[in-house]
Amino acid sequence: MDELKKVNVLTKDELRDVIDYANHGNINRITGLELALELETSMRFSEIINLEWQDIDLDNKCIDVVGKTGRRKVNISDSLADRFNQLRNDQQEFYSKHSIIPGKKYVFVNSLLHRPTQEHFNDVISKAAGNKQFNFKTLRHTLIMALEGFTNEDNR
Template sequence: MSESPKSSSFIAKGSVATKDVRKKYLNKSETVKLIQEIKTGIKPQWQSRYIILVGLATGLRFSEILALAWSDVDFKNKTIKVTKAYDYTHTKKIQKTKTESSKRIISIDNDTLVLLKQYKLATQINQSKYVFLDKNLESLSNNAVNKSLKKACQRAGITEITFHSLRHTHCSLLIYQGVNIKYISKRLGHSTISITYQIYGHVLDELEQRESSKVDDMMQLLYNA
């Protein structure tokens, strides 16, 4: 089912990320190119591509995506329920989410849902209740999906990123679209808005500068009306 071999690395619990994510996300045009590349010729056996698209569309952590059951995907109401995570390094078992606030229900776009429906129909023979885990709770490794993502970035001619950068990309694009930061924080499963500010402060600062110029433009229009 993989385009790459297996390997893994997972931290079930962790502190707030302290590394600067400034260079670790795609802009809108790069994201469009990546989606087009991933979708081109997509096949159910290329599971990594579906995992990448879900990560980009939801901002879910890799462990959260692997733990998704089909019962968590509400095709009618276009939502995904996050209630658990998958320890893909040590126990190879379903466990609690990273934090209590990580339990959430988020919306998912129609295009990604259509692809998931096609994937579900093609993989029902596996008879697994999970989207990306088989009956033995085996999955693609984080390393395998990262290799697939790296190759897709190369083919698309864009900045090479890791899977976790899809989460940063998702959040950054929402911020630039003017989505409420409180909503974004809950969508990402952060326990407080301050965590979101801590990680994505530079994006918010850039947006604030852009909004400031809008005020200047508005006042100029008023003075010259």
């Protein structure tokens, strides 16, 4: 009989800390939105950083996600849609003020139009979870297991 592979996941308290950090922590707005998006949708890192504004339908509160398993629609909350709308407006104002015409309209970019790295995101998750060595994949596995009704204790 094959033994199930154990997956590194966060405890309920660690996950609560990450949620609080995404919504109220000392974190820049773009990173907070990336983290909140992951918490709400369990999207892969590559799916998040490759999001373009054309993929987000704020009127219908959904995202057209293209990933390694194909194309799918992901619903988002009113709160997340409001955060996306504010970011879009701020980016448009910034681009206009500085005469910037981005080549691709990625959602998650800094003022130099650089997209986030996975190392940066891993650092944010580790800090949010109390400086423990967690990464994006740990968070994603935690969320998927929670959706399926498993807990950290089930994984021991």
